[in-house]
Amino acid sequence: MNAPQQSLLNDSRFRPWEPVLWLLAFAAPVLVPSHASIINEIAIVALFAVSLDLILGYTGIVSLGHAAFFGMGGYAAALFAKLVMPDPLVGLAVGIVTATLLGAACSFTIMRGSDLTRLMVTLGVGLILLELANKLDWLTGGADGLQGVVMGPLLGQFEFDLSGRTAAWYSLTVLLALFVLLRRVVHSPFGATLKAIRDNRLRAMAIGIPVNRKLAVVYTLAAGVAGAAGALMTQTTGFASLDLFEFHRSADVMLILVIGGTGWLYGGVAGAIVFKLMQDALSSITPQYWTFWIGLFLVVLVLVGRERLIRPWTWFSRGGKA
Amino acid sequence: MLTILFDGIAYGMLLFILAVGLAVTMGLMNFINLAHGAFAMAGGYITVLLMQRFGVPFLLCLPLAFIGSALLGGVLERTLYRPLYHKPHLDQVLFSIGLVFMAVASVDYFVGSTQQIIQLPEWLKGRTELGSGDWMLGMGHYRLFIIAVCAALTVGLQYVLAYTRFGSRLRASVDDQRVAAGLGINVNMVFLTTFAVGSGLAGLGGALGAEVLGLDPSFPLKFMVYFLIVVAVGGTSSITGPLLAALLLGIADVAGKYYIPKLGAFIVYSLMIAILIWRPQGLFVRKGGK
Numbered sequence: 199m200n201a202p203q204q205s206l207l208n209d210s211r212f213r214p215w216e217p218v219l220w221l222l223a224f225a226a227p228v229l230v231p232s233h234a235s236i237i238n239e240i241a242i243v244a245l246f247a248v249s250l251d252l253i254l255g256y257t258g259i260v261s262l263g264h265a266a267f268f269g270m271g272g273y274a275a276a277l278f279a280k281l282v283m284p285d286p287l288v289g290l291a292v293g294i295v296t297a298t299l300l301g302a303a304c305s306f307t308i309m310r311g312s313d314l315t316r317l318m319v320t321l322g323v324g325l326i327l328l329e330l331a332n333k334l335d336w337l338t339g340g341a342d343g344l345q346g347v348v349m350g351p352l353l354g355q356f357e358f359d360l361s362g363r364t365a366a367w368y369s370l371t372v373l374l375a376l377f378v379l380l381r382r383v384v385h386s387p388f389g390a391t392l393k394a395i396r397d398n399r400l401r402a403m404a405i406g407i408p409v410n411r412k413l414a415v416v417y418t419l420a421a422g423v424a425g426a427a428g429a430l431m432t433q434t435t436g437f438a439s440l441d442l443f444e445f446h447r448s449a450d451v452m453l454i455l456v457i458g459g460t461g462w463l464y465g466g467v468a469g470a471i472v473f474k475l476m477q478d479a480l481s482s483i484t485p486q487y488w489t490f491w492i493g494l495f496l497v498v499l500v501l502v503g504r505e506r507l508i509r510p511w512t513w514f515s516r517g518g519k520a
Numbered sequence: 521m522l523t524i525l526f527d528g529i530a531y532g533m534l535l536f537i538l539a540v541g542l543a544v545t546m547g548l549m550n551f552i553n554l555a556h557g558a559f560a561m562a563g564g565y566i567t568v569l570l571m572q573r574f575g576v577p578f579l580l581c582l583p584l585a586f587i588g589s590a591l592l593g594g595v596l597e598r599t600l601y602r603p604l605y606h607k608p609h610l611d612q613v614l615f616s617i618g619l620v621f622m623a624v625a626s627v628d629y630f631v632g633s634t635q636q637i638i639q640l641p642e643w644l645k646g647r648t649e650l651g652s653g654d655w656m657l658g659m660g661h662y663r664l665f666i667i668a669v670c671a672a673l674t675v676g677l678q679y680v681l682a683y684t685r686f687g688s689r690l691r692a693s694v695d696d697q698r699v700a701a702g703l704g705i706n707v708n709m710v711f712l713t714t715f716a717v718g719s720g721l722a723g724l725g726g727a728l729g730a731e732v733l734g735l736d737p738s739f740p741l742k743f744m745v746y747f748l749i750v751v752a753v754g755g756t757s758s759i760t761g762p763l764l765a766a767l768l769l770g771i772a773d774v775a776g777k778y779y780i781p782k783l784g785a786f787i788v789y790s791l792m793i794a795i796l797i798w799r800p801q802g803l804f805v806r807k808g809g810k
């Protein structure tokens with residue numbers, strides 16, 4: 199085995215602290231039963247952020263429309279449960295497949311142009327879907343949202359209860375499964391080519407990486423994972439609304455990822471925990487104006503610098519490249 | 521039909537004035553400023569507050585809205601934006617989204633979330649109709665006023681950019697900052713002025729458009745997309761590109777909402793995506809340059 203293979207393998211191994219972390223996460227719904235629903239939400243948002251990390255952190259595509267896939271997966275799963283059958287796992291699969299197909303279709307839009315073009319196109323796709331979900335009210339319930347989604351028991355025996363414990367475990371399991379999968383992906387040779395594209399697209403092309411094909415594959419994959427997150431969201435809340443597609447979702451998930459750190463899969467998870475807890479705390483203090491503090495946080499974050507924020511002792515020293 | 525065309529043109533002109541500042545910051549200075557709508561909202565609220573609380577006449581409010589948002593833009597440029605010119609686009613996007621969130625929440629806090637209504641003076645309220653039948657042209661006086669103001673501004677801008685010393689300095693600074701600085705052009709000052717004027721125009725657009733577009737705290741988010749479309753589709757190298765893009769967008773939007781209301785904004789977004797896939801740099805790109 200040669201050195202690069204060895205280093206990729208080393209990176210993809212689990213560290214000793216990781217199983218402990220996951221065990222803690224799975225124990226959390228029992229330890230703090232009153233917060234099971236927020237744990238569920240954190241798991242979903244974390245999954246969503248991890249999927250964005252795949253294209254933003256690892257491949258360097260700036261996207262403002264990731265909610266398109268989130269909403270697509272969510273609506274697909276909810277409609278499937280309402281119209282066809284209520285089994286959650288099949289619904290999840292339907293959500294993932296639909297979002298993946300959409301991702302494959304949209305992957306052609308991100309290959310050309312500059313950051314601005316990509317921002318606009320991704321944003322546009324999200325808005326088109328929002329508009330569609332709004333206007334096709336015979337199917338989606340329009341602005342009122344899709345009501346009456348009843349989920350069957352998980353694996354035929356675990357009912358979704360009111361306390362949200364089953365929901366939390368369900369979401370955590372899906373998060374863990376997809377997390378392990380994505381971890382394999384980013385530490386594979388394929389993942390290495392993605393990073394090469396992120397760092398210097400021209401050079402990547404010059405050493406023979408088929409850039410467009412890789413971009414299409416990773417975008418599709420990320421769309422599928424975001425679809426899974428959306429499906430979990432509608433399945434555990436039993437409700438799908440236009441909110442799934444809204445712009446603030448795309449903005450929030452980007453923020454989450456940046457708080458946690460891009461290009462590091464745990465970044466999405468850490469960001470989701472911090473963001474959700476912060477949102478919970480802030481919105482209980484100022485229910486209407488918490489977005490102000492989120493905005494202020496963002497501005498400070500960028501001005502101070504993302505790397506320097508976690509190292510407060512460098513704030514007042516001059517230097518760096520600024 | 522002509523009426524729709526007319527309304528579309530008025531709407532497009534308005535969008536152009538709102539977006540032209542953004543075209544400059546985003547296209548020329550290469551800064552992705554999603555917070556542009558916040559300046560427009562500032563202009564709109566300055567007008568509304570002046571008229572409601574202090575009874576200032578509408579015509580006087582417009583220049584005040586311009587000055588107010590220009591000052592705001594200038595101050596923010598100097599303090600917050602300038603350090604970010606050379607940061608990655610992701611940082612700029614995050615920063616400006618943060619600003620938008622703050623602006624939305626603050627306006628909500630200080631003014632309230634209800635939609636604000638502007639009382640137009642009597643002479644702007646009427647409507648003139650020409651011809652009859654299918655070819656009837658109904659012109660709202662206020663829309664006529666908007667078209668007149670915007671056309672005058674467009675001509676003025678084009679003149680400033682193409683024929684004045686300031687215009688050539690700006691073009692030089694944009695093309696190559698270092699060489700421009702070496703020639704003795706105060707690049708920082710040029711950018712500061714440009715940013716302030718761009719924000720001022722946005723504010724003026726917001727003041728003019730408050731009646732047509734509606735004004736509430738979600739304004740920057742709601743219309744951000746439209747500004748961005750104008751800039752992205754029009755290309756950012758000239759004034760003509762965004763102008764044509766704004767007119768196209770305005771007409772498509774008004775006509776689409778009139779003829780096929782079921783589809784709503786769907787048409788505009790699809791049009792944008794199609795154009796951007798076809799020409800990623802926008803419709804009108806200056807040859808040469810970088």
